[in-house]
Amino acid sequence: MAQAHAVFDELIGWIVQLPWWVASPILIAGCCALVLPLHGVAYRFAQRAVSGKSLFWRSLVARTRGPSRLALLVVALALAVSTAPLTWQIRLVLNQVLLVAFVTLAGWTCATAIHIATVIYLRRFKLDAEDNLLARKHFTQMRILERAAQTMVALVTAAIVLMTFEPVRQYGVSLLASAGAAGLILGLAMQPVLSNLVAGIQIAITQPIRIEDAIIVENEWGWVEEITATYVVVRLWDWRRLVLPLTYFIQKPFQNWTRECASLIGSVFLYVDHRAPIEAMRRELRRIAGASRLWDGQVVNLQVSDAREGVIELRMLVSARNAPQTWDLRCEVREKMIGFLQKEHPSALPRQRAEWVNPDPPYPGGRVTSEAGNGPGLRGERPVRSDPRAAAA
Incomplete structure (x- = not known):
């Protein structure tokens, strides 16, 4: 050594x-x-x-x-x-x-x-x-x-x-x-950076948004993809990216669909004729929801939410585990319910009714009849006048 x-x-x-x-x-x-x-x-x-x-x-x-x-x-x-x-x-x-x-x-x-x-x-x-x-x-x-x-x-x-x-x-x-x-x-120049830093700490504590929250912001629907020290990246439904400063979520209102839980209730509106079979449609809605893999088994309901001159409004409620599944379930319920009405109850589909009145016929003793262009309901009707002299001849 x-x-x-x-x-x-x-x-x-x-x-x-x-x-x-x-x-x-x-x-x-x-x-x-x-x-x-x-x-x-x-x-x-x-x-x-x-x-x-x-x-x-x-x-x-x-x-x-x-x-x-x-x-x-x-x-x-x-x-x-x-x-x-x-x-x-x-x-x-x-x-x-x-x-x-x-x-x-x-x-x-x-x-x-x-x-x-x-x-x-x-x-x-x-x-x-x-x-x-x-x-x-x-x-x-x-x-x-x-x-x-x-x-x-x-x-x-x-x-x-x-x-x-x-x-x-x-x-x-x-x-x-x-x-x-x-x-x-220097203090004025650093104000946006410091305000975003403080907003980030406030978001971390209060959590108005979280990673992978489904939100609606600036009339756009998407998920919170990333939260940095100064901005938030929102992944929109069509794969675009919306970048917003952290202070936006502290100062402006927005919708958070998954604030407390991921489950959501989706609504489907249909407009049908007054003769529509409500009970049969309610049973069909339960069958459609029960057969769907998207339904979470919690909420399924059908109600008449409005009645107008020509149609009645039906509101169907179904629940799913998260926002994407809720959207897909709404589309599935709407499509299958319309197919059910077309196949089993075509008279329940919306239609327009019209009545032609001619108080002053052009010929003495003439009468006014109707020729239906679209079957029952007289939709697209046009008047056909008959001449008694031609009939006698």
């Missing part, structure tokens, strides 16, 4: 005696070549150490392999810079760069740890479950809080990096002390 140490000191002394533009790259390259195998050994040791630990520590070690390698490289470069025969100006610049790199790596590691903790926490919830209300609540809260925490880490990291530069640090202190026009302009 002592002999190896002596050989190492002799090698370093020989390198230092070389010109600085030759010795410095040799020392830096040697430190990098030494630290990479060392990192591989340390990483395998860390994997064995956390093999029996929780999923968080195992994921943290796996995800921070790159940052930890860069951190060791930064430490090796710092040792090489302190040993290499560099001028004071070059040494100062390199130390500043290494310090910024180390602070950035620390912020990167914190952001990675936050992401790992969020992913592990959300593993217990499934968005594709039949009743995913609880999962959507937790996904919304954790995603917004994760982005807020990562934004805070980025701001703190950037602030620490700026504080390492003496001119920038003095400028920031003088700007905060003077509170002049530049500070006012």
Whole structure:
């Protein structure tokens, strides 16, 4: 061991005696070549150490392999810079760069740890479950809080990096002390960003919307696909994307179809003749709902909701597990009920009635009859006049 140490000191002394533009790259390259195998050994040791630990520590070690390698490289470069025969100006610049790199790596590691903790926490919830209300609540809260925490880490990291530069640090202190026009302009410029950040925290706490909520906003129907730190992406029914700021959902009204649960009641309106068999249609509605795989078995009802001069209005209610199934079930009920009326009760379909009256016939003793163009109901009737003289002839 002592002999190896002596050989190492002799090698370093020989390198230092070389010109600085030759010795410095040799020392830096040697430190990098030494630290990479060392990192591989340390990483395998860390994997064995956390093999029996929780999923968080195992994921943290796996995800921070790159940052930890860069951190060791930064430490090796710092040792090489302190040993290499560099001028004071070059040494100062390199130390500043290494310090910024180390602070950035620390912020990167914190952001990675936050992401790992969020992913592990959300593993217990499934968005594709039949009743995913609880999962959507937790996904919304954790995603917004994760982005807020990562934004805070980025701001703190950037602030620490700026504080390492003496001119920038003095400028920031003088700007905060003077509170002049530049500070006012900066505050006004940051107002939309800060308002959206506060709105995001408020949405995470109160949850007027959640991930995969079915909503109607700006006269468009869709699902909440993504909630970021500043905006919300709504996936519309025709695959378009509607992007809205977070403050929109705090300041303006909108419809949330899955606020408390995913089940919905769909309504189907039909307009039929006054002679329509209501009880038979009610039985047919129950049969259609019972045979459908979309019906959740909770609500099925038919009522006469209005009566007008020519038709009566029927409202049929059926329930389904979620908004897409409710829409499909409404279309199925409407189609099959119309087919039932066409096949079993065609007289129940809407029709128009007309009566032709001619109080002053053109011929003495003439009479007015009718010729129906569309069968019963006299729809499209036209008068046919008969002449008694022609009949006598």
